[in-house]
Amino acid sequence: MGKYDLLAKDIIKKVGGKDNILSLVHCVTRLRFQLKDESLADDEALKQTEGIITVMRSSGQYQVVIGNHVPQVFADVCRIANISSEKEGGQKKMSFREKSLDLISGIMMPAIGILCACGMLKGLNSILSYLGLYSNEDGIYILLNAIGDSIFYFFPVVIGYNTAKKIEMNPFLGLIIGAALCYPTINGVDVPLFGHVINATYTSTLLPVILIVAIAKPLEKFFNRVIPDMVKTFITPMLVLLISVPLGYVVIGPLANMLSNGISQAVLSVYKISPIAAGFLVGGFWQVMIVFGVHIVLVVLCITNIISGTPDPILAFTTFVTFTTTGMVLAMWLKTKDKSLKQIALPAWISGFFGVTEPAIYGILLPRMKHFVISCLCGAVAGAATAALGLKYHTMAGMGLFEIPALLDPAQPGVSLVRAVIAAGISLVIGFVVSFITFKDEEPSQTKGEEIVSEKCKKEVIASPLSGKVKPLSQINDSAFSNETLGKGIAVTPSEGKVTAPFNGTVMMLFPTKHAIGFMSDQGCEVIIHIGMDTVRLDGKYFEAHVKEGDKVKKGDLLITFDIDAIEKEGYSLDTPVIVTNTNDYMDIIAMMESGSTVHCGDDLITIL
Structure with missing residues (x-):
């Protein structure tokens, strides 16, 4: 039994169950789901779950923010939901931007921790050597180095594996493509091929292996x-390697290296204009x-620079933003008399020193x-101070205090360490002082809250939005x-x-696929109508919306029309749940029709008390 079993079970249940999970990866602090139907995920219930900081819908992903123990939670979720590191069950429709960010996350995130x-x-090796505990000629220095x-030298191997896995091809083919690109005798030497001499280096690169694996996918x-089944297990990979690696080495790789260098130089040229x-x-x-x-976009640019041997200033600017946020929350913790804020702020500023600022951002700021906004302005000052001190990323490292080793210049580790400590101090003090001056406890507004509770406790009747047969x-x-x-609620088979x-x-939510719609009544009741099961897969086919988000509606107004026969021919159930999503705001939810009864649009269906 895992340490986070209960939390993992809660997460799986509240994202709509394991059958609703298309894929799952994690980054440093977040579980990143692709869900079959995001309308099944209960945002508010997840946010109120102990151990979850917040949830977000971003970049085509349903993100559950956990904190720095996300790897353990991820492992327990995967085990309980019976998935390995990434469950494959299709892809939901995403925009080009969402697909791009999802692809970057899927390729890079599994490697970030090891990087x-x-x-x-x-x-650490640089610091110990600088302190004189051993020299850079000693065996221990050479081994640690x-x-x-x-991982930086053999990065194409790691990225080849991750890319192949993300695009759903044999991951070991991706691994071998990366290994072939790192083979010593073809890197940095003249290799005569097809009447031309090729001299290329692919160790410590990122983009070439991604593009070559992308070419290998359709070949596979x-x-x-x-190819017949009896021989395809070894003939297919042989032919894929035979075509993709020479093509990549001669054509794709050099072009990818040129593109990578161009992007890197473009970013660095902006920095050179005015570092501060x-x-x-x-x-x-x-x-x-x-x-x-x-x-993740800035992280990828930083990695591209570092593995090519170019110190990166851009991600260095973000290093001490966490310290300004931590300083602000520390000041709030000391100044506030609000017990609930004190309880939230204490773990938030402690975790902030270790680079995990989501509790501070989502829970407090x-x-x-x-x-x-003030924290962003303080972060800007921290970034400018980092630039003024000439700090750059020379390698990847941890977060917060553990990020400082990334800023140590191997040529002068002592000087860069002092500068990093100065930047950290400036950032922490600025955040603390500004917050101490500007923060004050909010005045309580109990009367308003009591009015809301009283209003929501009134009796309200929900009419049936469909005609058909009732079922529990x-x-x-x-x-x-x-x-x-x-x-709680009831279902209607239309x-x-x-x-x-x-x-x-008011229409609060209308899914792009038009299979689900959510409302809030004038009295505060929140209802979602989900037309059919798994109909999100139809991507809006056979559905037509007659309203849009934000529209005011009156009882009986036409909202959505759909083709019953066509949807049933596609093999989908049309059982349609009518759910009161803020059930906990009410004393009781009472179904007014018995199972199997016939109901018509406008008939009383549910009473809430």
Whole structure:
């Protein structure tokens, strides 16, 4: 039994059950799900679960923010849901931007932890050597340096494996493609091929192996289709390697290296124009990038520079932003008289010293937007100070205090260590002082809260949005509904293809696939209508929406029409749950129709008390 079994079970249940999970990876602090149907995930219940900081829908992923123990939670979720490191069950439709970020995350994230571990070993080696405990000619220095350098030198092997796994081809083919590119006798030497002499280096590169594996994917698919089953297990990989590696070595690799160098030089040229201005901008926007889940882009640019031997200044600008955030929350913790804030702030500023700022951002700063903006401005100052001190990333490392080894210049580790400590001190003090001056406890507003509770406790009737046969949720073939994970309610098997408004209220959510719609009544009741089971896979086919998000509707207004016959011919059940998602705000949810009864649009269906 894992340490986080209960939390893992809760997460699986509240994202809609294991059958709703298409894929799962994790980064440093987040579980990153692709869900079959995001409408089945209960955001509020997850946010209120102990051990979860917040949830986000970003970059085509459903992100559950856990904190620095995410690897253990990830392992328990995978074990309980009976998936390995990545469950494969299809892909949901995403925009080009979402696909790009998802691809980058899937390729890079599994390697980030080991990259940081090796980088910290290199930093530790430099410090111990600088302190005179041994010289750079001693065996221990050479061994530690080899361990630290290994992942950077053989990075194509790691990325080849990850890329192949992400694009759903044989991962060991990707691994061997990466290994072939790192083979010593073809790197940095003249190799005569096809009447030309090729001199290329692929060790410590990133983009070439990704593009070569991408070319290998359709080759593998083609050969698996045409080669007999009895020999395809070894003939297919042989032919894929025979074609993709020479093509990659001669054509794709050199072009990819040119592109990588071009991107790197473009980013560095911006830095050269004004390092302090660049530090100010990157430091200021870093937390915003974290909130939107796109900070991986800067991480990839940094890795590209480091493995090519170029110290990276861009990610260095973000190093001490965590210290400004930590200083701010520390000041709030000392100054506040709010017991609940004190309880949240204490672990938030402690974890902040180790680079995990999500508890501070989501639990404290974002709910107080003024202070989040102030923290971004303080982060900008921290980035500018880092630039002014000339600090750069020389390797990957951990987070927070453990990130400092990444900033140690092997040529002068002592000087860069002092500068890093100065930058950390400046950042921490600025955050603390500004927060101490600007923060004050909010005035309680009990009367308003009492009015809301009183309003929600009034009796309200929900009319049937469909005509058809009534059935209890327990008979629905989906555990997220049948177990009432999303809330209490009732289901209707429709006899005609239209959905009408169950009360006077506002359309709060309309899924792009038009298979699900959510409302809030004028009295505060929140209802979601989910047309059919797994109909999200139809991607909007056979559905037509007659309203949009934000529209005010009256009871009986036409909301959605759908083609019953066509959907059933596609093999989908049309059982349609009508769920009160804020069930916990009410004393009781009472179904007014018996199972098997016929109901018409507008008939009383549910009473809430």
